[in-house]
Amino acid sequence: MSKQTLIVIGNGMVGHHFLEQFVQSPAADSFQILVFGEEKQLAYDRVHLSEYFAGSSHSDLAMGTVDWYETNDIDLHLNEQVTAIDRYNQVVSTPKGVYQYDQLILATGSYPFVPPIAGNDHDGCFVYRTLDDLDAIRSSANNAKTGVVVGGGLLGLEAANALKSLGLQASVVEFAPRLMPVQLDDQGGALLRYKIEELGVQVHTEKATTAIVPGTDARLRMNFSDDSHLETDLIVFSAGIRPQDTLARDCGLEIGERGGIVINNQCTTSDPKIHAIGECALWNNRIFGLVAPGYTMARTLAAALNNDNEAAFTGADMSTKLKLLGVDVGSIGDAHGQTAGARNIRFHDEQTGHYRRMVVSSDGKKLLGAILVGDNSHYDTLLQYALNGLDLPGNPEVLILPETEGGAPTLGADALPDTASICSCHNVTKGDICGAIDAGCTDLGGVKAETKASTGCGGCTALLKKVVDSELEKRGVEVCTDLCEHFPYTRQELFHLVKVNGIRTFRSLLNQYGKGQGCDICKPTVGSILASCWNDHILATDHVPLQDTNDTFMANMQKNGTYSIVPRIPGGEITPDKLIVLGEVAKEYNLYTKITGGQRVDLFGATLSELPEIWEKLISAGFETGHAYGKSLRTVKSCVGSTWCRYGVQDSVGMAILLESRYKGLRAPHKVKMGVSGCTRECAEAQSKDFGVIATEKGWNLYVCGNGGMRPRHADLFATDLSDEALIQAIDRIVMFYVRTADRLQRTSVWLENLEGGLEYLKQVVLEDSLGIGAELEQHMAEIVDTYQCEWKTAVEDPEKRKRFREFVNAPERKDPVQQWTSERGQRRPVLELASL
Amino acid sequence: MKAQTRWDVVCTVEDLVPDSGIAVWTKAGPVAVFYLPHRLPALFAVSHTDPFSGSNVLARGITGDVGGEPVVASPLYKQHFSLRSGLCLEDDGVRLKTYPVLLDGDRILLELPVSAGLAEFQAA
Ligand code: SRM
Ligand SMILES: Cc1cc2nc3c(=O)[nH]c(=O)nc-3n(C[C@H](O)[C@H](O)[C@H](O)COP(=O)(O)OP(=O)(O)OC[C@H]3O[C@@H](n4cnc5c(N)ncnc54)[C@H](O)[C@@H]3O)c2cc1C
Ligand code: SF4
Ligand code: FES
Numbered sequence: 001m002s003k004q005t006l007i008v009i010g011n012g013m014v015g016h017h018f019l020e021q022f023v024q025s026p027a028a029d030s031f032q033i034l035v036f037g038e039e040k041q042l043a044y045d046r047v048h049l050s051e052y053f054a055g056s057s058h059s060d061l062a063m064g065t066v067d068w069y070e071t072n073d074i075d076l077h078l079n080e081q082v083t084a085i086d087r088y089n090q091v092v093s094t095p096k097g098v099y100q101y102d103q104l105i106l107a108t109g110s111y112p113f114v115p116p117i118a119g120n121d122h123d124g125c126f127v128y129r130t131l132d133d134l135d136a137i138r139s140s141a142n143n144a145k146t147g148v149v150v151g152g153g154l155l156g157l158e159a160a161n162a163l164k165s166l167g168l169q170a171s172v173v174e175f176a177p178r179l180m181p182v183q184l185d186d187q188g189g190a191l192l193r194y195k196i197e198e199l200g201v202q203v204h205t206e207k208a209t210t211a212i213v214p215g216t217d218a219r220l221r222m223n224f225s226d227d228s229h230l231e232t233d234l235i236v237f238s239a240g241i242r243p244q245d246t247l248a249r250d251c252g253l254e255i256g257e258r259g260g261i262v263i264n265n266q267c268t269t270s271d272p273k274i275h276a277i278g279e280c281a282l283w284n285n286r287i288f289g290l291v292a293p294g295y296t297m298a299r300t301l302a303a304a305l306n307n308d309n310e311a312a313f314t315g316a317d318m319s320t321k322l323k324l325l326g327v328d329v330g331s332i333g334d335a336h337g338q339t340a341g342a343r344n345i346r347f348h349d350e351q352t353g354h355y356r357r358m359v360v361s362s363d364g365k366k367l368l369g370a371i372l373v374g375d376n377s378h379y380d381t382l383l384q385y386a387l388n389g390l391d392l393p394g395n396p397e398v399l400i401l402p403e404t405e406g407g408a409p410t411l412g413a414d415a416l417p418d419t420a421s422i423c424s425c426h427n428v429t430k431g432d433i434c435g436a437i438d439a440g441c442t443d444l445g446g447v448k449a450e451t452k453a454s455t456g457c458g459g460c461t462a463l464l465k466k467v468v469d470s471e472l473e474k475r476g477v478e479v480c481t482d483l484c485e486h487f488p489y490t491r492q493e494l495f496h497l498v499k500v501n502g503i504r505t506f507r508s509l510l511n512q513y514g515k516g517q518g519c520d521i522c523k524p525t526v527g528s529i530l531a532s533c534w535n536d537h538i539l540a541t542d543h544v545p546l547q548d549t550n551d552t553f554m555a556n557m558q559k560n561g562t563y564s565i566v567p568r569i570p571g572g573e574i575t576p577d578k579l580i581v582l583g584e585v586a587k588e589y590n591l592y593t594k595i596t597g598g599q600r601v602d603l604f605g606a607t608l609s610e611l612p613e614i615w616e617k618l619i620s621a622g623f624e625t626g627h628a629y630g631k632s633l634r635t636v637k638s639c640v641g642s643t644w645c646r647y648g649v650q651d652s653v654g655m656a657i658l659l660e661s662r663y664k665g666l667r668a669p670h671k672v673k674m675g676v677s678g679c680t681r682e683c684a685e686a687q688s689k690d691f692g693v694i695a696t697e698k699g700w701n702l703y704v705c706g707n708g709g710m711r712p713r714h715a716d717l718f719a720t721d722l723s724d725e726a727l728i729q730a731i732d733r734i735v736m737f738y739v740r741t742a743d744r745l746q747r748t749s750v751w752l753e754n755l756e757g758g759l760e761y762l763k764q765v766v767l768e769d770s771l772g773i774g775a776e777l778e779q780h781m782a783e784i785v786d787t788y789q790c791e792w793k794t795a796v797e798d799p800e801k802r803k804r805f806r807e808f809v810n811a812p813e814r815k816d817p818v819q820q821w822t823s824e825r826g827q828r829r830p831v832l833e834l835a836s837l
Numbered sequence: 838m839k840a841q842t843r844w845d846v847v848c849t850v851e852d853l854v855p856d857s858g859i860a861v862w863t864k865a866g867p868v869a870v871f872y873l874p875h876r877l878p879a880l881f882a883v884s885h886t887d888p889f890s891g892s893n894v895l896a897r898g899i900t901g902d903v904g905g906e907p908v909v910a911s912p913l914y915k916q917h918f919s920l921r922s923g924l925c926l927e928d929d930g931v932r933l934k935t936y937p938v939l940l941d942g943d944r945i946l947l948e949l950p951v952s953a954g955l956a957e958f959q960a961a
Contacts, residue, residue, distance in 0.1 A: 059889075059890070059891070064930070065888065065889075065928075065930065065931060067888065067930055067931050067932070068928075068930035068931070071930045071932075072930065485903070485904070486901075507875075516901075516902045516905065517873065517875060517876065517900070517901050517902040517907070518901045518902070519899070519901035519902065519903060519908070519910070520898070520899040520901060520910035520915065520917075522901075523899050523901060524899070541855075544854060544856075544857060545854065545855065545856035545857040545899070545900065546899075547899075548899065548912070549894070549897045549898065549899075549912035550912075552857075552897065553897070557894065557897070557912055557913065559890055559892065559913065560890075560892050561890075561892035561893050561894040561913075608897075803852075804854065806859075807860060808860050808861055808862040808867065809848050809852040809859050809860065809861055810847055810848045810852070810861045810862060811861070811862035814862045816867075816893050817866075817867070817893070818886070818891060818892050818893050
């Protein structure tokens with residue numbers, strides 16, 4: 001039987017999701033698939049579009065790869081807009097040709113609505129929907145100072161944030177009396193407005209723009225109906241979306257009154273050969289402007305095309321949880337309390353800027369909807385109550401009141417019924433998760449791979465983990481703590497084996513205690529343990545293959561395969577001569593130069609073969625490696641201290657340099673950062689470091705186990721008024737105890753939180769020597785300090801080690817063909833997009 | 838029709854790093870050659886280009902085995918690729934080009950397509 005032809009118009013999020021579902025299904029074998037996309041890029045994650053301004057490229061956002069389309073035999077036509085559908089002859093046409101179909105799917109999404117305002121087509125006017133839109137905005141923003149977003153809805157506020165991130169003074173103009181009129185009520189909208197204005201984004205509500213004309217102080221001027229006006233350099237329209245239904249309209253398919261291609265429960269249009277999914281489709285007189293309902297339509301249609309009679313799209317939940325300009329906003333179900341008899345419970349704290357509203361049924365038993373502004377931590381629980389129709393507790397207000405001693409009853413994963421939806425992007429219920437666990441998944445990763453839960457927008461990650469953990473626990477599954485398939489031990493156990501048995505190479509550890517050949521988990525872990533124990537050079541022949549690339553080449557690899565160079569600048573103190581050398585070297589090798597968040601200078605874009613040459617020059621000028629690539633001591637940040645500062649009570653720079661020189665080079669389970677402030681004003685932000693030292697009149701206060709990064713944690717006060725010697729002794733012991741007992745890639749913050757007995761126990765071990773290992777820990781540290789070598793110095797002096805830095809061993813002159821450069825703000829930076837197409 | 842191929846010398850044993858990879862330049866573009874002395878066969882050659890980033894870095898990944906299959910982990914985003922088939926373990930739609938590789942005395946040879954110019958490599 002010859003194959004039928006299936007054509008998909010639109011290569012957006014929903015179109016792509018449909019293909020992913022469909023190609024795995026039995027019916028895929030009977031179809032030749034053609035896809036037309038108007039945009040020049042392969043389907044990408046529009047939900048995270050704004051990350052494009054934060055540095056993500058198309059390939060980071062892409063939902064698949066050209067290879068995937070090829071492997072699945074899908075004929076992909078990008079940059080080719082379908083211009084007409086001829087239903088009689090069953091063909092679609094594009095500027096490049098005419099194509100016959102047996103089944104046709106419209107996944108054309110929507111387009112931004114631009115209000116019919118005179119002058120809305122000025123050069124400085126944009127919309128916010130595609131990568132091309134963002135490119136246009138970015139280039140216009142280059143020489144602009146101000147930007148206005150027309151529309152204060154969800155997308156408008158996101159666009160405002162984007163303008164802000166481009167360095168513009170941003171404002172929002174909204175026609176309605178409040179922000180996010182669809183999702184929020186007056187109180188919530190007002191609070192959101194207050195918070196956003198605090199962040200420097202001006203909000204103008206109840207403004208109707210009548211005309212856009214050239215401005216006097218800025219490029220454009222917006223005139224409003226109340227005779228006021230606003231000048232701005234660029235304008236982004238974000239006044240709602242309209243379904244992209246032109247093709248359907250032109251070929252006579254049934255269209256809704258206010259637009260949208262009418263579909264039935266199987267996502268089929270008024271023509272049985274034509275289907276529509278995603279934002280272009282109108283179901284039950286509703287358009288769904290979110291990705292999850294579109295995905296559900298895609299799955300429904302894939303099932304229907306496989307003759308699954310039960311497949312049906314029956315509507316979708318439109319609850320949303322967002323962070324807009326850094327402000328949490330959540331809106332669930334009937335947020336405005338439109339259900340007859342609905343009653344409200346509100347909590348509003350003006351001090352913290354938290355607003356929460358619950359809409360409950362007339363009998364007070366069910367949650368119908370909710371609004372959250374300022375703090376979304378209650379969202380997951382409320383959503384579960386609303387979606388699953390769970391009975392509210394007798395005192396429902398506890399669900400939105402701030403936590404008190406004893407705490408509000410959190411909705412345990414146990415309490416959820418099997419039908420509870422956990423991941424709405426991939427339509428995974430608690431029942432599906434239990435099913436996956438019963439079928440053999442024993443960890444979060446396995447459940448994710450099996451069910452796809454939490455691989456969409458990611459909003460359900462925390463809930464998923466809770467459910468998986470509780471289900472595993474219920475089944476008495478002991479969560480496997482083996483490092484990986486090669487070693488049935490934890491990192492801590494391996495550390496003991498290495499130390500006690502005096503094992504010096506990965507091979508011998510593997511032969512005695514492991515199996516197989518090792519992998520990218522156990523090799524670097526063992527590499528780090530060996531380094532902590534014996535401190536050999538990390539490029540010693542036995543250790544080379546163990547290291548992550550950053551350690552192997554003693555530099556951080558960048559996305560285009562080049563490396564960065566971060567020389568140590570202890571305590572942030574540097575002589576003008578050394579600064580000049582950095583400048584000269586950067587200039588000679590055309591390296592992008594940036595001051596880091598750790599008080600030093602990062603030089604980016606060196607090729608592999610340039611690394612040793614550059615380091616040779618830096619070393620001869622007195623620099624040494626900064627270990628920016630290692631799981632080791634990074635920087636000891638310092639303030640200026642008593643030598644210059646009128647408030648300083650101790651020499652913080654001196655102490656920072658002392659600490660940095662002592663602990664540099666030490667290999668640890670994860671990186672370690674320190675900070676020293678010269679007085680209580682804390683300019684070095686020491687309390688956010690693994691080890692924070694703050695000067696007092698009498699000595700030093702030591703804070704431990706702070707963290708910035710993904711999950712910030714304030715450091716805990718460990719001891720007060722320490723002398724220099726006592727300070728070093730305490731740090732020596734804590735660091736070494738951490739090195740011996742922490743898990744792989746566990747920062748001190750998480751280590752402390754998992755340490756049985758916590759801070760008190762750590763104090764006993766370190767200050768009272770309750771385990772009697774104090775001297776041993778210090779001794780171990782002393783050995784490490786004594787055997788310090790600058791790894792880069794050793795490497796550049798050894799011809800054998802240098803050989804490792806040849807880009808192509810057989811073509812020394814050959815440059816890596818991938819590295820292409822452009823310039824930005826006067827410096828070179830990589831061109832990255834070429835990889836994706 | 839099978840494309841014509843030829844065996845080319847790309848480097849010597851001296852250039853190899855045990856349990857790790859090195860990159861060579863060939864007429865088919867950059868190729869990563871891995872030497873895993875503790876298993877047989879011990880030599881593997883796959884494309885040096887990481888399909889997820891487009892960067893030429895795979896020779897700099899960590900080698901090992903996953904369920905017995907010899908693999909290299911991309912140093913950028915850590916996907917694993919089988920050294921035998923080139924298949925990506927995390928995404929079976931992605932496969933690296935692989936090349937037959939031989940040890941002849943102390944020379945390493947790769948079997949490369951005769952006509953493969955850079956253009957074909959880039960399109961792949
Ligand atoms: C260069 C720098 C950004 C900058 O331009 O300022 C930077 C760059 C990177 N950081 Fe960072 N971090 C830099 C300061 C920080 C800081 C600020 C600080 O130290 O005061 C933090 C938060 C503080 C903290 O660590 O607690 C920080 C938290 C992270 C994290 C998250 C760690 C966490 O516990 O959550 C990572 C990811 C990781 O390590 O796993 C990370 C990872 C990275 C990596 C290594 C990502 C990678 O693997 O490629 C980046 C390498 C860039 C390169 O190629 O050189 N970077 N990073 C900063 C270098 C400081 C230095 O001189 O060494
Ligand atoms: C900035 C932004 C933030 C967002 N944030 C969220 C969020 O947090 N949560 C959420 O759920 N949703 C969010 N959304 C909405 C989400 O992106 C959409 O719901 C989703 O993309 C809809 O998918 P789709 O496939 O229907 O449409 P699209 O992704 O728009 O894809 C349609 C594609 O069809 C193409 N096309 C149209 N006509 C033709 C033609 N004639 N021929 C060929 N191709 C054609 C278009 O060019 C487009 O590429 C956001 C959207 C934006 C713009
Ligand atoms: S890792 Fe650090 S430097 Fe890299 S993008 Fe994230 S925050 Fe910036
Ligand atoms: S809800 Fe979006 S990934 Fe699960």
